Amino acid sequence: MSVFCFSLKDIDLAEVGDFGIHVKMLAAPINPSDINMIQGTYPILPDLPAVGGNEGVGQVVKTGRSVTSLKTGDLVIPADAGLGTWRTEAVFAEETLLKMPPDIPLVCAATLSVNPCTAYRMLSDFEILKPGDSVIQNAANSGVGQAVIQIAAAKGIKTINVVRDRPNVLELMHRLKSLGADHVITEDMLRKLETKDLFKKIPKPVLALNGVGGKSATELLRHLQHKGTMVTYGGMSKQPVTVPVSALIFKDVKLCGFWMTQWKRDHSWNKEKVKDMITDLCNLIRMGQLTSPACQEVPLADYQAALEASMKPYVSAKQILLM
Ligand SMILES: NC(=O)c1ccc[n+]([C@@H]2O[C@H](COP(=O)([O-])OP(=O)(O)OC[C@H]3O[C@@H](n4cnc5c(N)ncnc54)[C@H](OP(=O)(O)O)[C@@H]3O)[C@@H](O)[C@H]2O)c1
Known part of the structure; x- marks a missing residue:
């Protein structure tokens, strides 16, 4: 399948219910693994039709009554691959999200989890x-x-x-x-x-x-x-x-x-180890020792151009979709 089978579509938003979290996506990169997934050459292949994107950052709009770890306004990143981050909003399950500290720059947060x-x-x-x-x-x-x-x-x-x-x-x-x-x-x-x-x-x-x-x-x-x-x-x-x-x-x-x-899946029982890694990386960002990769920020509407640019050699800049 070519990456050009992609299109922007309106899809129904699920109910938040007791356990859901309504997230407004803010930014998401295009990584080689996202392209491999679309091409069908990645070990994770979602059922079609699917929303692309495995990484990104969003903000919590509303939480279900039984959600304990997140609240409205929190910044969140995916806990695992396969979330489908190239979208403006979605309702996700609590365990699929990790909380990001609010002081981490947007593009750093969007590109941290991979x-x-x-x-x-x-x-x-x-x-x-x-x-x-x-x-x-x-x-x-x-x-x-x-x-x-x-x-x-x-x-x-x-x-x-x-x-x-x-x-x-x-x-x-x-x-x-x-x-x-x-x-x-x-x-x-x-x-x-x-x-x-x-x-x-x-x-x-x-x-x-x-x-x-x-x-x-x-x-x-x-x-x-x-x-x-x-x-x-x-x-x-x-x-x-x-x-x-x-x-x-x-x-x-x-x-x-x-x-x-695989590492994240193997350590899904050990939330502290995952948290420690994110904390260490956020501390490096705060100290100015870790910056986001060189990137080009592109509005979601221009996703076709961004997908094409992401596959060009010698570009040295990651495409970041801004929602
Ligand atoms: N195993 C994991 O958990 C894991 C996690 C993250 C990423 N990855 C993999 O790591 C790789 C890099 O990911 P990324 O997000 O860091 O990539 P990226 O920022 O998009 O950069 C792509 C890199 O690949 C180089 N490249 C492209 N085509 C090439 C070719 N034909 N021969 C040699 N080098 C080539 C580019 O060099 P030029 O500037 O010279 O084109 C650039 O250095 C990908 O394969 C990705 O799937 C794996």
């Missing part, structure tokens, strides 16, 4: 990273990549950030460095021998974060420390990860995958 949470978990759950350790990542200009740079910088962890070459690559390098990136290099530079000099200045990375796959992932592995871990969280090149046998035998690298949705 990419920064993914970056946070990948930097916390796979290797014990100390200040001074280094992490290498590809797609460093992606929403996940920008969050990795900032969260790592806040922890004193060095980042080596790989991006695809483009005409304005120096501008992009400068932008990522202003977020706290220690090194930004292109995929071509990573393949060259001179890159070895880089690792005379900083330790070889103990963790590699792969959002691309294909040759890009193989290159990350080449620079990984002995017994280091590569976490694959995305496959933007649509190419499989090829692992040299030597990396497994002589370097004993560990290869893992990560899916934020």
Whole structure:
């Protein structure tokens, strides 16, 4: 199915009843997984017709009599994927929403539940990273990549950030460095021998974060420390990860995958752990150490243009639908 099967439609609003929460949506990004869901290539496929969008922020308009955790005026984000956030309003169940503090900027709140949470978990759950350790990542200009740079910088962890070459690559390098990136290099530079000099200045990375796959992932592995871990969280090149046998035998690298949705489902019983992650991320936002990704704000009515823009390469800006 093409993404152009989309259209704006009036749909009936459910009754709030005892347990429902009427939410006015304010802003929602277009992420690659939203596109994959529409294309039918994502592990979560809603029954059709469906409302698109897995992430966003809304404001509570009214709550059912038995709702205890939220009140009118609260800002809310989805607790899980599949909520359908590209809409102006809806009635949601209480357990599908998480409360956001009111002082978090709108676009930060709209883009918090997927990419920064993914970056946070990948930097916390796979290797014990100390200040001074280094992490290498590809797609460093992606929403996940920008969050990795900032969260790592806040922890004193060095980042080596790989991006695809483009005409304005120096501008992009400068932008990522202003977020706290220690090194930004292109995929071509990573393949060259001179890159070895880089690792005379900083330790070889103990963790590699792969959002691309294909040759890009193989290159990350080449620079990984002995017994280091590569976490694959995305496959933007649509190419499989090829692992040299030597990396497994002589370097004993560990290869893992990560899916934020699964993590949230696995931890749905542990609301405190989810709350702690959101609190830590909100604190970084308040301290100016975590900002929203570079983005372009687009009125919902212009969703077609926004969907098209979200699929273009070398854009380095996330499309945010404003309701
Ligand atoms: N596993 C999880 O839980 C999880 C959570 C969040 C995101 N993700 C995945 O992570 C990836 C990034 O998501 P995002 O929201 O951060 O993305 P985004 O902000 O939309 O950025 C897309 C990134 O992909 C790169 N890219 C696009 N096409 C590419 C290609 N053919 N080869 C190499 N790089 C390419 C872009 O680089 P250019 O600027 O060079 O085009 C850009 O860095 C997606 O695959 C997404 O599904 C996974």
